Amino acid sequence: RSWTKLLTSVISTLRKLASQPQVAELFRFIFLGTIVETGRQVAQWISNSARNLFVVNAEFAVGDFAYDWVVHYLENHRVWNQSRSFKVVARNAATRPYPTSNLGKIDGHPDPLYEPSTMDTPSLFRWRGYWMSITKSSAGWSHYDSAGYSGGYSGNLVLSVWSRNRHILDEFVSAAREFYIHSQILPRKQFSVKTEPSESLLTVNFSEGDVSYDWMLEYFRSSDAFKDIMELNATTRQTDLGWGTGPKDANRERNLASSGTQVRRPKLGHKQVLEAEQSQLHSSKREVLSDLINSAKQKYLEHGTSRVTVHLTDKYGNWGKTMTKSRRAFSTLVLPADIKEMILADAQEFLESEKYYKMAGIPHRRGYLLHGAPGTGKSSTVHAIESLASKSISYPWQTLALTITHWGISSVIPPSRCILLIEDIDCAFPSREDPDEDEEEDEEPQRDRNGNPIPRHRMLPPKSAVTLSGLLNVLDSVSSEEGRITFATTNHIENLDPALIRAGRMDLKIKYSLATTAQIEEVFKVFFSVSNEDDGASRYSADDIKRLATEFAATVPTETYSVAQIQGYLLRKKRNPFGAAQGVPEWIAEQEEEQRLIVEAKRRWREELARQRAAQEQSQYRYGPSPLPDGRDVLASEDKAVQVEANQAPDALPNDSADFGSVGEETVIPIGH
Numbered sequence: 132r133s134w135t136k137l138l139t140s141v142i143s144t145l146r147k148l149a150s151q152p153q154v155a156e157l158f159r160f161i162f163l164g165t166i167v168e169t170g171r172q173v174a175q176w177i178s179n180s181a182r183n184l185f186v187v188n189a190e191f192a193v194g195d196f197a198y199d200w201v202v203h204y205l206e207n208h209r210v211w212n213q214s215r216s217f218k219v220v221a222r223n224a225a226t227r228p229y230p231t232s233n234l235g236k237i238d239g240h241p242d243p244l245y246e247p248s249t250m251d252t253p254s255l256f257r258w259r260g261y262w263m264s265i266t267k268s269s270a271g272w273s274h275y276d277s278a279g280y281s282g283g284y285s286g287n288l289v290l291s292v293w294s295r296n297r298h299i300l301d302e303f304v305s306a307a308r309e310f311y312i313h314s315q316i317l318p319r320k321q322f323s324v325k326t327e328p329s330e331s332l333l334t335v336n337f338s339e340g341d342v343s344y345d346w347m348l349e350y351f352r353s354s355d356a357f358k359d360i361m362e363l364n365a366t367t368r369q370t371d372l373g374w375g376t377g378p379k380d381a382n383r384e385r386n387l388a389s390s391g392t393q394v395r396r397p398k399l400g401h402k403q404v405l406e407a408e409q410s411q412l413h414s415s416k417r418e419v420l421s422d423l424i425n426s427a428k429q430k431y432l433e434h435g436t437s438r439v440t441v442h443l444t445d446k447y448g449n450w451g452k453t454m455t456k457s458r459r460a461f462s463t464l465v466l467p468a469d470i471k472e473m474i475l476a477d478a479q480e481f482l483e484s485e486k487y488y489k490m491a492g493i494p495h496r497r498g499y500l501l502h503g504a505p506g507t508g509k510s511s512t513v514h515a516i517e518s519l520a521s522k523s524i525s526y527p528w529q530t531l532a533l534t535i536t537h538w539g540i541s542s543v544i545p546p547s548r549c550i551l552l553i554e555d556i557d558c559a560f561p562s563r564e565d566p567d568e569d570e571e572e573d574e575e576p577q578r579d580r581n582g583n584p585i586p587r588h589r590m591l592p593p594k595s596a597v598t599l600s601g602l603l604n605v606l607d608s609v610s611s612e613e614g615r616i617t618f619a620t621t622n623h624i625e626n627l628d629p630a631l632i633r634a635g636r637m638d639l640k641i642k643y644s645l646a647t648t649a650q651i652e653e654v655f656k657v658f659f660s661v662s663n664e665d666d667g668a669s670r671y672s673a674d675d676i677k678r679l680a681t682e683f684a685a686t687v688p689t690e691t692y693s694v695a696q697i698q699g700y701l702l703r704k705k706r707n708p709f710g711a712a713q714g715v716p717e718w719i720a721e722q723e724e725e726q727r728l729i730v731e732a733k734r735r736w737r738e739e740l741a742r743q744r745a746a747q748e749q750s751q752y753r754y755g756p757s758p759l760p761d762g763r764d765v766l767a768s769e770d771k772a773v774q775v776e777a778n779q780a781p782d783a784l785p786n787d788s789a790d791f792g793s794v795g796e797e798t799v800i801p802i803g804h
């Protein structure tokens with residue numbers, strides 16, 4: 132009953148309220164509003180459903196390649212003509228292709244690029260008969276600009292295609308992509324090209340020590356590709372090529388690594404676009420890169436045939452100094468025919484069998500020890516092989532000369548594919564007792580703290596910091612897997628440690644002898660054939676030269692003189708082969724006199740040395756041994772590897788050689804380890 136009462140009172144109150152006009156108006160408004168909102172929502176639902184049925188939407192994110200395709204396409208098709216707010220960018224526009232820009236092509240400055248900042252209201256356009264709209268929610272960085280800076284990844288593009296057919300979107304994106312590729316635009320940079328999230332940008336690296344770096348450097352130097360680069364590195368490194376007028380020109384080179392972001396378009400034909408940066412080249416086309424590298428290599432080889440580059444070790448064991456020298460043709464080498472053929476065949480076979488060595492797991496290296504009297508053509512052979520190797524079809528080898536100085540060499544690491552040249556390898560471990568030092572023996576001896584004289588040989592620093600183990604380290608260093616020819620020359624093979632010349636380190640040991648009759652004849656022929664023609668005036672016939680050569684060879688005693696000596700004589704008669712053939716007896720007499728004087732000088736030196744040694748022994752006897760303050764012997768604390776025992780006979784005189792016959796007994800100086 133109480134419930135019925137309450138309900139009746141509420142209804143009567145409402146009736147009273149409804150009888151008032153303002154409240155009635157409010158109820159009507161709420162009712163109508165509800166109907167309108169429901170209608171709107173239904174309409175939106177219908178519109179969305181229709182849209183889902185008839186419109187295809189696609190979103191393109193800034194920083195993605197698809198975004199770049201679409202933006203580039205739309206820009207070139209002037210889709211955003213109605214836009215009122217643009218972002219204009221020119222900074223990275225150098226990556227733009229030639230065809231789309233006249234401005235850039237003419238004055239060399241980048242072209243401006245326009246992109247709408249925002250497109251809150253969709254831009255409508257027709258494409259192949261379909262309506263499309265494009266919107267961009269907020270300003271993003273332009274396609275050509277470097278993404279990755281602040282604001283880099285906002286403002287995605289939304290493309291709506293008014294069609295039920297999804298293929299239209301696919302077609303549109305493919306068309307944009309095709310257009311992009313045909314425009315030859317390099318894909319944009321993202322932070323660094325190395326992190327490019329796509330395979331489409333190819334990068335080739337060149338490292339400075341590698342010969343391919345030199346190919347590219349010379350190529351760019353000779354082409355006008357870098358002509359408008361403002362920032363260059365000047366280096367004084369002399370390159371292999373006297374590009375243009377002569378080797379001196381090569382002192383000034385443009386370094387590929389000139390600046391981090393230099394972007395240029397070398398003229399590589401009509402439409403190829405390529406970017407060179409630091410020691411890298413980038414292109415979206417593999418053919419462009421391989422074409423360029425091949426033509427650079429060809430050019431390098433064509434121009435570089437007349438000279439060989441030699442890198443020398445500096446005092447820190449680095450391959451510091453570089454020099455170039457003329458190539459020596461193998462044909463100018465006068466050696467017994469069998470030796471010449473053997474060396475040539477061996478070197479050629481080695482150069483061509485890199486693959487075999489690799490497959491067999493053998494380090495690709497070969498060592499040649501050329502030994503024999505001075506002036507018999509050891510160094511000349513090396514230079515002729517260098518020419519062979521540096522013209523190697525598969526890969527030119529570089530020549531490195533390991534200068535054996537007073538500095539340690541164990542830190543020297545020869546690069547791959549090199550010819551390592553160690554001249555006079557026996558001189559790496561010299562005797563401390565040579566005539567120059569002993570000449571000063573008469574001076575008052577220096578004394579130690581206790582007043583005892585210090586024997587001279589103990590005061591001297593080691594003459595060479597080169598140790599046998601250091602040298603072996605260099606010879607066996609890891610990069611040898613990659614290919615190395617080692618040439619060592621010596622006049623005294625007997626002085627070398629067996630470890631140094633064992634097979635595997637020195638595979639071929641070739642003895643160079645004094646000139647045989649056949650060699651003497653050949654030297655004469657080669658010499659006068661050249662001197663007859665070098666000024667264009669042929670003064671004598673080939674028959675004359677042949678006849679005179681035989682005559683000459685018959686008068687010069689066989690295996691007595693080196694080719695260098697014979698050449699020296701012929702140089703005196705440069706334009707006179709008749710005089711050269713007739714003057715032999717006189718020259719021989721001269722040589723014999725010279726030899727007699729040398730033998731005499733050497734005899735005197737040995738006597739003097741013996742006298743000095745006797746005096747030294749006397750003084751040791753008188754003063755006793757000279758201990759160090761702590762009682763240790765100085766010698767014991769020195770590097771054992773360069774020890775030469777004190778009681779050994781002196782090393783040969785510098786010019787002691789088979790040229791002058793045997794003088795006294797040869798002394799072999801053992802090298803301690």
Ligand SMILES: Nc1ncnc2c1ncn2[C@@H]1O[C@H](COP(=O)(O)OP(=O)(O)OP(=O)(O)O)[C@@H](O)[C@H]1O
Pocket residue numbers: 463464465466503504505506507508509510511512620621622643694695696698
């Ligand atoms: N067999 C040779 N054929 C052609 N030229 C030679 C020959 N031997 C020596 N010569 C000439 O003599 C000079 C010295 O020769 P090279 O330096 O090759 O001799 P080497 O045997 O290396 O002497 P060393 O042991 O003193 O270093 C060079 O100018 C070279 O042209």
